[in-house]
Amino acid sequence: MTKQVQQLDRVIIRFAGDSGDGMQLTGDRFTAETAEFGNDLSTLPNFPAEIRAPAGTLPGVSSFQLHFADHDILTPGDAPNVLVAMNPAALKANLSDLPRGADIIANSDEFTKRNLAKVGYAESPLEDESLSEWRVHSVPLTSLTVKALEEFEISKKDAERAKNMFALGLLSWLYHRPVEATIKFIESKFAKKPDIAKSNVAAFNAGWNYGETTEAFSVSYEIKPAKLAPGVYRNISGNQALAYGLIAASVQSGLPLFLGSYPITPASDILHELSKHKRFGIRTFQAEDEIAGVGAALGAAFGGALGVTTTSGPGVALKAETVGLAVTTELPLIVVDVQRAGPSTGMPTKTEQTDLLMALYGRNGESPVPVVAPSTPSDCFDIAVEAARIALKYRTPVMLLSDGYLANGSEPWKLPEIEDLPDISVEFTTEPNGEDGTYLPFKRDTETLARPWAVPGTPGLEHRIGGIEKADGTGNISYDPNNHDLMVRLRQAKIDGIDVPDLEVDDPSGSARVLVLGWGSTYGPIAAAIRRVRRSGSEVAQAHLRHLNPFPKNIGEVLKSYDKVLLPEINLGQLALLLRARFLVDIISYNRVRGLPFKAEELAGVIQDVIDSE
């Protein structure tokens, strides 16, 4: 039977199943195949808060969404074209996101009375009329897998567990994905258990063959590779890119990296990743708590290391006092906050942009710090290098605000040329800078206002620093009122004077009247929304902030050159507050705090409304 092949320009697939069903792995593999094939892509994993919630329940559903296309894309997509539902819970939990007419591939074996009851289905939706508006493909994935593996000497349980590979095979067929790498991957993953390896490969192939031979699927789809800029690409998640960026910063600065960290979702993976790279001289220290994590990083910085601490919101709160110490001792330090939904414990596995004001103001006293934020998963690499540049050049802690969406989402990343990476090397002070051969630890560079950095082990420059106010120059304890006022202003001026690139505005015609401004992980959804709006004939400008403190110098001008500025944020208007205060501009905020990224369609509507209301 020759099957029909249809050309598509983009597809959004969501794999959904029980936490134990291996959906993240399945998604990862499909992503790898897709990356290899050359589509542009963007992913959105979504795991339950529990490690393994009870099987078959709604809270136990784990999903992975992948958007891929023959052109460059910006988000993991608003609404899936295809839902793979491994059980009734997966169907129920995801159905509301599924536009009418989308495909549903359901594992009919799992639609048992018991499983249906667990999620409150009286009858199987595969059998009544309730799914009539979707294209349902009922496939007995489990039994087909078990049957395909009859010949192997493995337990029934192991055979059943391979059903995700069957599904992956089927989907790989459906979308013409290259399969060799997946087969290799399975073989190496289970290298120590050859039976399991073989049976998983067999299940994968069986899935592929099932698509090819049965009549259940009459059409398969081709999505051409995307015409991306030439270069070498790899797929990368935000957390991994951030870890790589920190390693790059260590290499480019010539300073050993010291990470002091305490595990916390969704930041832990940066610790995990960095702990693998000891060959780079990287020391990772799992501390007893967040305070010790940042304290150790600061201690290492005092000793001349590139000190880094990684955490999420509640951890940032705990680190505040120590960050204040870094501010006043003017030591370089990178504080990474992978934001998650708050307040308090909040929803640890969900994303949010609600820590901006805490990053800026969450310390006692006038305690200014620079703040940067990446806009896409791969930008996490660049922003880490930028954070290090600022920290080292200006001797200051820097707050880096990533978030759960960037951290776990992935996209193809065009690898930078090493020689294009900035040189951020540091010269330690080794000679006295005061009169009579004295060392003045707070005698500043006249241009950057940075203080010198003499590390222990340097003869003749022995000195003491601390959290009490210091006399300008000497750094001795000082309670002099005028000195304090001076130091408060110098610390502020140093941060205000950081060299930050100008804000770039994307305004193709130059005649848009509405500017959409964003920061952090909203870049993708905003840009996708802008495309839609432009496609529908309206003019609109876009600008995205990566430097939240200080702002780019031209930002005031930019804001004032548009009639309206729309600022979507996944918070209640934190950046808006800062811009309003600074520039007295009546920013229009759009805020949704749902723990999820914006949808492009939603934003397109909002943008259009703002344009139309002119």
Next chain:
Amino acid sequence: MTKQVQQLDRVIIRFAGDSGDGMQLTGDRFTAETAEFGNDLSTLPNFPAEIRAPAGTLPGVSSFQLHFADHDILTPGDAPNVLVAMNPAALKANLSDLPRGADIIANSDEFTKRNLAKVGYAESPLEDESLSEWRVHSVPLTSLTVKALEEFEISKKDAERAKNMFALGLLSWLYHRPVEATIKFIESKFAKKPDIAKSNVAAFNAGWNYGETTEAFSVSYEIKPAKLAPGVYRNISGNQALAYGLIAASVQSGLPLFLGSYPITPASDILHELSKHKRFGIRTFQAEDEIAGVGAALGAAFGGALGVTTTSGPGVALKAETVGLAVTTELPLIVVDVQRAGPSTGMPTKTEQTDLLMALYGRNGESPVPVVAPSTPSDCFDIAVEAARIALKYRTPVMLLSDGYLANGSEPWKLPEIEDLPDISVEFTTEPNGEDGTYLPFKRDTETLARPWAVPGTPGLEHRIGGIEKADGTGNISYDPNNHDLMVRLRQAKIDGIDVPDLEVDDPSGSARVLVLGWGSTYGPIAAAIRRVRRSGSEVAQAHLRHLNPFPKNIGEVLKSYDKVLLPEINLGQLALLLRARFLVDIISYNRVRGLPFKAEELAGVIQDVIDSE
């Protein structure tokens, strides 16, 4: 010899000496005499950071300034009319604050070579011409005291230590203070050491007689009692008033007070004071750290107590995570921040207003809290009751921002009538509020949006709360995106909707074009400056914010009804940022971060400049 008596309307005295010289006690006693006499007064103690810095050095100088008058006054005064200098260090450290022509009473016995050398005087300033612009009274205070006490069976050291009482006696004579209470005070203070008691009384009397009999002082001064509002008065410091306010809140709410605290300057005295009042059922708990302090207070609040924690800036930073938990569990809690100079350890004994933005934003996630701030030492009483009212009525943590200046400064306080204190009593929920007799811990009051408060021990209302996002109503854990957005907005709306009295504007003519706005402890200096400006013929309006979040409802209107709004703050413009963002008004900031209160004269100049530049 009959001496001349001169009438004055106000005097500013500064007692200054070594930390060991008992200047705080001397100042306190003079204040008590002055209060008893019926002058209005205001005080400013100023201690060194060290417990006892080496004797005779500049860092070891301790001082106490007192301003008293025959009319109501607002500040401890800018510049002393009289400096009592117990040693060369005290003279040197304070001379620059002393206007030409002021009196200096110096203890000439201490102007020895050695002591002079310690502070870098080549020659005794009492003997060269360097003090010619002041009226210097060289008095051998130490030897006069020792001589006066010859008959007593005490050591020479003890005799010498009584010199502060001699000085107090002299000053009491000079300003016609009533002395009986001081004599009683000495007797009771040294009740267990009758010899010391008697000799101190003798020293005090000797000082008085010295003034009366010697020719060194030819004039004494009378300052009539002030015509204050009728009532019973006492002198009170901010920390004491705050402690009393918390006790009053406990009495008026009917809830036992539980204080969880960790010592820190300048907040510790609140802990000390409250720990004395166990008869009120007050439990004071000195915790292992700030986090445990606020945690215990929150635990007690869960149990139905009025939970309070007291600290200063670095402690607030540490408490952030727990305050976030209080925000999301919506439990009442009072967090007192007696602000001090930051960042980091900063200058612990100095004052500042730099924690406002931390109070508002120093937590992860959208985590709104109400913020109140007292304007004078005695207002600390009222603001504590107000903080409790808000906390209990709205079930929310409240940040109360006092500062070092209010905490240690004192003023006469007209005691409130108990029956005029607000009734802030609370009704715990004791009956189910849901269907089928269930209890919904997050079913809100429709007016205040407060949730019900059912405490352990209440049968049938067993329920669980926590830091993870809660479903509206039931309070069960919820990861539902729309619920999260709703809860974020409900928590915000609850705080935004707190009933706050309108901002009162003092604009006698109604035609001022400039408004001077302030918050917190700047009230006195601003009001004093306003008086000066008005006296010199200009019109200017004044308004002072006690509620920083939410703002009074009429504030936008008020701001917009003046051409210019001047906002002096002891920070780099924190309230200004909030107002600019909220009302897009171009507030004029005046900021000095010197660890000291503003001077009225300084502010008067600034205000005049703003008026003149119109």
Next chain:
Amino acid sequence: MNGKGLALIPRAEGKQTLKDFKSDQEVRWCPGCGDYAILAAVQSFMPELGIKRENTVFVSGIGCSSRFPYYMNTYGFHSIHGRAPAIATGLAASRPDLSVWVITGDGDALSIGGNHLIHALRRNVNLNILLFNNRIYGLTKGQYSPTSEVGKITKSTPMGSLDRPFNPISLAIGAEAGFVARTLDSDRKHLHSVLREAAAHRGTSLVEIYQNCNIFNDGAFERMKDPATRDAITVRLEHGQPIVFADQAVRLARTGGVEVVPRESVREEEILVHDAHNPDPSLAFALSRLDEPAFTHVPIGVFRSVDRPSYDQLMSEQLEAATAKKGQGSLSDLLHGGDTWRIS
């Protein structure tokens, strides 16, 4: 039963059953997690105390184990990471009529919360702390914890962990704990017996519960569960009883600690008789070192149970004494208490 620990807590009127202590929330640990067994054990144990359910509060931090309060039909507070002992301290110190239970994990109690734990122990507020020790961070998906063995390979320590673990029993005894015990998730009877003594103890009691995390640290306590090894390594401590197990006995060692010797090789009088009430904690400490190297000999049971006044009790007494001496506080008297003057 009703030891001093429950003396101030109102008694339930009717008889309570396990069902009374089950909340309506679906339990959401991984299938097979040791937490299930502990939950079931606690739920079945609570009725025995005979106190009012509404006067019972479970306070926890963050971690898999810290989900526990949601499943108990009592008052509950699922707080923040490491802070449960502090929060429970405020609650118990201000409400001596409550039975307050702290549920915590090895990370929660010993890593971020270590300070609150040791201070709670020395302070001796009336709390029962149940420390679920699975020797791993469960909720954050498997990093090593302060009780993980040296060389532990986890996501954060791919080449093995470097730091020596705490022995929670030794740490607690070093922190002046009055009551310290250890038990096992899978041994309900033993768990009950330890909970019983903990509840009866007035002051802070620490119960370490070995708990299997079958996802990230499966089999950590297998040697204590496997019938093949179990009896040879499990040392059951019972007050007043000689410490013997399998064919072994425990006696004082010359070098100050205790040692395990073949039972037959010692005289009866040489065998150590367990004295949990010994005011000197030295022997309890020595016993806590028996499982060095880990899992050669693991004592379970009550190591130490020594009476001393609880903090909440002393605090209440001070309030009473102050009131007895000068009467209840009067706000008016307080305000008028200093030097006052009248202006008319």
Next chain:
Amino acid sequence: MNGKGLALIPRAEGKQTLKDFKSDQEVRWCPGCGDYAILAAVQSFMPELGIKRENTVFVSGIGCSSRFPYYMNTYGFHSIHGRAPAIATGLAASRPDLSVWVITGDGDALSIGGNHLIHALRRNVNLNILLFNNRIYGLTKGQYSPTSEVGKITKSTPMGSLDRPFNPISLAIGAEAGFVARTLDSDRKHLHSVLREAAAHRGTSLVEIYQNCNIFNDGAFERMKDPATRDAITVRLEHGQPIVFADQAVRLARTGGVEVVPRESVREEEILVHDAHNPDPSLAFALSRLDEPAFTHVPIGVFRSVDRPSYDQLMSEQLEAATAKKGQGSLSDLLHGGDTWRIS
């Protein structure tokens, strides 16, 4: 001298003197404060180590004692309350060529900083922690501390404190410390001897120094200084020596701990010979309980000094092993290391 603790630290070239270690800052403790004696002792001790002054760092928290680093002419970091062990850990773990000293007080180390302290001890980074124990909060003007005796009347406890103090030695041993010692501000010779051993020990060493605060807790250690009582209560521990003092001796007690008995009443072999190197900490723990009730018998000297690899050392070894196995990291290889594809 140069024990393992200093093995990686560069040696000074010339001879150093006390003066080299004095900074130009005016010392600002209260006249008579015990901190002066300790400062003088440390300044006079440092030259003996023979290491480069610039490779010496003093890190402190906040408290009177924590002002210490300002007065040492070495590198110094006066950090924030309680966090010095954490900060020093990062420094020492990343710079094995430094001699890192932590200066802390009883409040700093045992109250707010308790968790960092116990973790530093079990972790065993190469640090020397000097805990100035004056049994009071000095800098904040005299509240009780976690080492104040029960019933202490202070500003925050006008009716007396309620909570049992920590015994820092017991706590440290319970926290798996490898080196634990105690000494006294006024006994310079003894102080030197203990510092010497602490510096020579590679890993975390904790030295408790009894320090008189003559302003807020004067005479706290008077019984150990007053010639009338001193010798009868001070138990000097010396490795390999029988533990005897005045006319008393220490022996193992039947109940597991140790006891003081008249020397004449015991046989020579019964007298305990101090073994600081005993891998089992039980006896060191028992010795730490000798001063119960407080100041009946106070052991000073090194309670425990046991070698085990230091954390920084193990960390360096992992870095070396990783590099030895696969070569130094290459950034380009790293970035190209995953599944990559080329678009041209």
